[in-house]
Amino acid sequence: MANSIHTSTAPCALHISGISIDFSNSEKNVESAEARINQLSKPIEHDAGKTMRQTFSPPIQLSLGDTFSLHLRYRRRFRKIGHEDINFDLADILRASDARQEYHKSHDNIKIVVVLSGNTITEAWIHHAEQPDSASDTTLELQPTTSEIIQICPRFRILVIGKTGVGKSSLINRAFGVHEAIASTHKPGEADIDHEFISPQNDRFVLHDSKGFEPGEEGNVNIVRGFIERRRNMDTLKDKLHAVWLCFEIPRAGGRLLETGTEDFLTLKRGGKLGNSEWINSYLSTKLELTGGQVPVVVVFTKYDRFINRVDRTLDESSLVGLSSNAVKELVKNKANAELKEICIGPLEKFAGSDVPYATVSTKEEHAETLAHLIQITEERVCKHVATEASVMTSIAQRVDPKLKFKASIEVGKRRYWKALASCAAFQKRTMWECLRVLHTDIVAVWNFHDPHDYLYSDDFRNLMVNMVEKLDVGPTTNPNNTVAVGLSTVGAIAGIVAVLAGPAAPIVVPIVAGVVIAKWVYDVYQLSCAVLQRFIAYIVDLTLVLQILYLVSDSQELSRRVIKLAVASYHASPTSEEVHRRIQGYDRNFTLLERTDRDTLDKIIELMELYCIDAKEVSAVRAQIPTVDSLPDESW
Template sequence: MWHGNIKIAVDFSENTSTELLPTTSGMIERCPRFRILVIGKVGVGKSSLIDHVFGVGTNTTVAHNQPGEADIDREFISSHNDKFVLHDSKGFEPGEEDNLNLVRDFINRRSAMPDLKDKLHAVWLCFQIPFAGGRFLETGAEKFLTWKRDGILGDIPVIVVLTKYDKLVDDIELNLDDSTDGLSDEAFKKLVKDNADMEIHDNCIGPLERSAGSDIPHATISTEAGYKETLASLIQLTEKHVSKHSTPEAAVMTSIAQRVHSGLKVETLIKVGKTRYWKALRSGPSFKNCQMWDCLDVLHTDIVEVWNFRDPHKYLRSQEFRKLILDMVDGTQVGPIADPDKTVTTRFSMVGTVASVLAGPAAPIVVPIVAGVVFGAWVYDVYQTSDVVLQRFMAYIAHLALVLRTLFIVSESQELTRRAIKLAVEFYLASPMCGEVVIRIQDHIRQLKVLERRDSDILNKIEEVVQFYKIDEAEMSKLREKLHGHLVDESW
């Protein structure tokens, strides 16, 4: 159609192209890093704390170890974990007002910044647990906490971190009298813990609440071996308060950045999944006119992003690793729903017992992967909602999340190798959990009635299956030993 000298063309054809973007990409664009300020005197254990919680290796972040060198405006970003940015401040020394005012001004300045990526998301105020009646709070720290209580520092979460808990435990053990000789190991440990908790309450929590009020969040931690759960509790507490006082993106990034709490990772990937694509598995609007491989790609990317492994070679995003996960799905769920009376895991050609995975020398790990990375034909089909498709997608999400949870615990923030990935895959496949996951998904699909199918049912079942998996710590210790004893990598 012509209008004057202008030709107008109207296209009534259907747009068959739908762009699929990972949910995490938008979140990371708005908040690419968890931004934290850590305050504490030299020797309190800040470097060790950061290294362990964020998995960046020894002394790779807080490089200044002498008083007076901390520059609060300097951004520390580790090449081993670029999902957090650290600001460091020395503690509040007696008689010094300059640093106290500097910290207050920095917090208020960051709070006023318009973009979420530039705002401060949390503050860790670190104190070493005092011994032998030593003073806990200096005047400057008391004033800072009073400012927080009175709202002068705004709503930025301030978490008090009581460090070197292990030293308090050791001190109590050494000073217990002979009356404990007849106690069992379990009773002795409980007695020590109760005494330590009492000392912390009397010497730390009491003074803390008098300055900051009863609702000041606090955590008691140690970075020594055997105390990892204290670090997990700290990051969980931090994420809780970031979620309360900041945006969902900042809370998600808090969890993505940390590398000590696998349960928090699981909770976060469920939160991310429920935001968009998991809801589309049943209704399909987000996946309309898309090949199933493209749908799997965004699901895979979101899950891998949340776990935030130290993976410079991007092995977890490789075609080979994706093929391993697809093999799990196809190995148990090709075609119609499987016969529930048959043992699902027997269909894996390489499945054995967990003991066989952990035994023997460091022979190459062989998992079933087709040469040339040839994918099943079904992944190239256009997405359509059906029982088989729904079952496959739910299985893909569950298998991937649980393999990565195994890998997270085993790798301990080390740089990923293909051997470590394959070992985690083999361990998970050989575990009874793998078959149980499939059975639970199949039972759920079978029990759904056509008129009762709701997106919420699918979301709840995926959440249940992913959170169901528990890893035996003794087996994990053996698996770590097997992995770390043979650091040489191998091909896919």
Template sequence: MWSLLKYGIRPPQSKVGQKKVLRQTFSPPMKLSRGDTFSLHVRSTKWLGMKTKHEDITFEPEDMFRECSTGERREYNKVHKNITIVVELSGNPTAESEQLVSSSDETTELRPTTDEIFRKCPQFRILVIGKTGVGKSSLINHAFGVQNATASHDKPGEVNIDYEFISPQNNKFVLHDSKGFEPGEEDNLKIVQDFINRREVMPDLKNQLHAVWLCFEIPCTGGRLLETGVEQFLTSKREGKLGNIPIITVLTKYDTLLVHVERTMDKSSFEGLSEEAIKELIKNSAEDKIQEVCIAPLEKFAKSDIPHVTVSTNGNHKETLARLIQTTEELVCKHVGADASVMTSVAQRVDPGLNIKASIEVGKRKYWKALASSVPFKKHSMWDCLHVLHTDIVNVWNFRDPNDYLCSPEFRTLMTNMVDELDVGPTANPNKNLAFGLTIVGAIAGIVSALSGPAAPIVVPIAAGVVVASWVYEVYQEARPALQRFMKYIIDLTLVLQTLYLLSENQELSRRAIKLAVKSYHESRMSGKVHNRIQEYNKQLTFRQRANRDSLDQFVELLQSYNISAEEISDLRGSLPAVDLSSDEPWITDEKS
């Protein structure tokens, strides 16, 4: 057990000559143990030179203890952007080390990292501004995988900006709605400005506003994009009157613009061109139109402070939604904080890459670093260690899973047994890259074609139910086999969930859908290659290297290399064979049943 006595904030280099340091003493001292989380909520001043007014700065207790346990040093330094934070601790490093080695009565409780994130920030909170008819509801429905999203209530056209809409199909986001800045309704501009300013100063992250989408329909036949109220709103943002809240301009109905451009273009320009070349010509003409009628007016008032994203909810252009979500997540991370950016990724349902990114962010905070070098897993069974890893990964994907199938003992057993079940053959050719998405679609097609009928059960060729691999009952040890199994489990689970994302299309999960995802990954060529790569990667590292942060980054790169991009999702789903995944079935089925 360590005690936090005080902390100080040293100024940026440009202000060092002022010889000023902010200090704060913890009274009484704050107790901190291994496995705990610790962060400082710092409010900015001109002296600090920070771009945001407040930030949550996260510390790694394990790193703090390690640095303070050598010699007599009791200070821990953390550089954050242009400031340095110095934390002073008190403790007995010798007794602490001895306790870790000899104590058999106490173990650190394993708590999912997502529990703490969800406690601080249980939902992504967004304000969507736009006139009726610009496509706000469709935008929200597709971006967050829900139906009939609207914050309007009571009478049509009347919106209370403080009303919190939470969808029963996705409770990880809160929607606030504003009808925009109609001519002659100057009061609404003040309502929006007051709402943003009021939310920004709220002390708890969960109550703060995390992002604003300012929506416009792309004008196809002339007309003015920006009304006076919008111009004033953009000017307020540029002048800093709306704080650091990320505001993104969303230009909707891009597909409608493409149709209009094609219809009005001189068809003689199409002569001799291929179909792809014609599409590119239409796209370029549409981009020129957007630059002229949308971006130029926006930049006049917003300058470069407000990014813009062109979107369409049409099936052929849904990748544009991924760009909107990616831009939003990046700005939330930069201006609001890491926990809010994780919730942005959790809430969205258009880009599986962001789910993987958030899973990595969550894992690297604590438990992924414990795979080979840290204390939290000691004296716990492998099953308990896998349990906390599993929970964090599943939570980040945010499937519609009201029956908690993904956290059931049966699904955990399937994933645990897969670690040993997969055959690992000769090392795969490192120069041959297999496309994960295409490989999985091929496996799904083979499984579906082999079914005896549309309602035939999916038989998973892995032991399920209560039969668990014996090694999960062993106590965790810092050894190569344990590290290898944990790495396989993390990547196998992530790729099964990515396959399930491809199959489910934001529908409520059934055990049948989950089993098809498991079977497809298990029987694909990709699964063996994944295990081969992990084994080869692990063999090349010494124990010291396995505990090193650089090696963790290499593991992350390995995981990211199997990501299916948002652009690929629509095409892959169009290639999937028809199969009923809405009906349910038991975890354990017989091919004759």
């Protein structure tokens, strides 16, 4: 991961000899922790009470450009297990290290101490570490955080296993927003597992396809095993396998889930006829050990919509008398869940164990939340078992869950720029236009639209967003108690506005200044003030919410200027826009403590983004209210 700045003026001089963690004052009960330096993982052992401690001998060496984070697995009271990455800023460690050679960090009342040893830290190195792109020339462009992530892991790499007809093609096409059949390059029943399928409509994922395990056949078992072993030995994260989807069609009542030959496959495993039986056991129970982590395996039960329809048809009509439509839906859902446990989950757990992750999915728009659930499970497992960069790329590649786009944006923002808007050395002596440009690039990159003309990166679109922020009144809030409803009502309001503006003949008019006219303040050099922070928060949140509307109306189609203008105009006219700016107006902090200002600013951004994020089920409801948007003929800005 280290870049190419290792020169005589930037010596490799930082060594970590130990880490201690104290979570006695935190709500989080940390069950396990590991230090991650680039792709190297080092476990942190439990100490006395609610503390953990690990000594590294010899010390771990950090070089300029390396990444350093702490991955925690924890439980909260009355909650399920959670996972979190705490990222460390190399420049912060360099500045804070003193004669005691310790670096202290606090996160959610968890106290972390990094013990340093044998370091010859120089002012030159600190200077280099604080520079964007590790360069001292401030005339160079700021480096987007997403560029670094993409350099490490340019694509989410997935293996999909399933017999012909199980629905692999439609699953991949819907999950990643592509339109051509994934398996179109193969004859029915054939698949070249080593072939890297990369779609021109979405180049942020790479697919490997494998047919299912047919009865009595060992050949494909060995092919899959050999493929995963080869990927296991790859040197870089981008070449490793990040996840596996093992697909089964939900059988009819009385049918057998494992009749496709997987039962024979498991029998061969138990009999040791496949060699290393522990390898197969691990593979099916999501515990396959790979260099630098594990490969998550998620079982996918396909064609859920057909299954629901079958369950609906078998209901006793007499049991429905007097029930509302919602009550009938709940009855169908409960019966379907009971049947799924009998014909799918029970047989799966019998052979693979009770902890195997699974998801039931449908590729129909009315069941979009099922695909979102699959992606969420996958992203969580990739984050836990593979690497943070791979989990971010999972979120970037997928096109079914806007919530994961928000989550990835926050993850990217917290790594560098969002977490230090008040004290970020990279912004010093730069115009606000330059600073906003790098924030803009990171946010747009996460949403991963099909934008072959780079309209979203154009100065025209950036101008629209800057001038939208110009509408922000940075004076005192006129009525802080005047709030609008957040949630489905707001989403419905946006849907209505989009429907009105998306007429097939009328051009889209954006009621804010565009083109060459741009707010004068963006040419000012970045200086900390309440007004500047308000504008930067507004830009981040406004841009994210505009892209959320664009996600709704574009539906993975190639972007046009007309559709982008529709998203901007709809957000500008919505009550959400006014409410977001009103909330930002109320944001005012004492700037005497930069650390607190940075933390409060980041918290405010996250609060606003999470408040207005919509989930997959709401996406379906909104799209049902929006007419088809004509992107052609295109329009000028």
